[in-house]
Amino acid sequence: AVFTVASTAVAFLLGMATALALGSLGRGRAAMQTALISPWAVAPVIASVVWMLLLDERFGLINAAVLGTGLASSPVPFLSAPDWALLSVTLVAIWKEYPFFTVMMAAALQSVPRELYEAARLDGAGPVALFRYVTWPLVRPVAVVAIFLATMSAFRNVETIMVMTGGGPA
Numbered sequence: 555a556v557f558t559v560a561s562t563a564v565a566f567l568l569g570m571a572t573a574l575a576l577g578s579l580g581r582g583r584a585a586m587q588t589a590l591i592s593p594w595a596v597a598p599v600i601a602s603v604v605w606m607l608l609l610d611e612r613f614g615l616i617n618a619a620v621l622g623t624g625l626a627s628s629p630v631p632f633l634s635a636p637d638w639a640l641l642s643v644t645l646v647a648i649w650k651e652y653p654f655f656t657v658m659m660a661a662a663l664q665s666v667p668r669e670l671y672e673a674a675r676l677d678g679a680g681p682v683a684l685f686r687y688v689t690w691p692l693v694r695p696v697a698v699v700a701i702f703l704a705t706m707s708a709f710r711n712v713e714t715i716m717v718m719t720g721g722g723p724a
Contacts, residue, residue: 569655
């Protein structure tokens with residue numbers, strides 16, 4: 555439950571923020587979208603193996619960076635200690651799933667009529683009011699469906715956990 559709720563909620567927030575940021579980009583938007591959705595295109599088992607190797611306690615690049623910068627004096631057991639393993643697997647799931655939310659929310663944001671923003675600005679609405687009263691009510695149906703689909707996907711996300719931790723620790 556912690557894995558499902560945390561990975562879905564954080565991936566949604568990150569995807570929504572990314573979609574909003576992409577909406578304000580002019581040039582280079584297509585290239586940025588392609589780069590941002592690339593984690594979604596990687597097969598779950600391949601991504602899990604790559605992250606497992608990056609997080610390995612003995613020869614992983616992330617542990618080498620943590621030790622090299624002095625953030626830790628001994629290797630961090632990213633995949634062998636229960637708390638670290640849950641955090642690591644959840645972060646990998648977030649990395650893998652947030653592009654789904656980015657695509658869904660970017661599509662929903664494109665359907666919001668620009669005239670509504672212009673009218674709200676004329677009425678004195680700032681960025682927060684624009685989001686709260688114009689953007690969110692119009693993209694909420696897409697967000698609800700996307701969150702539902704991602705939650706179901708997180709419940710079925712066995713491959714990431716099994717590949718990275720072998721079903722453990724503990």
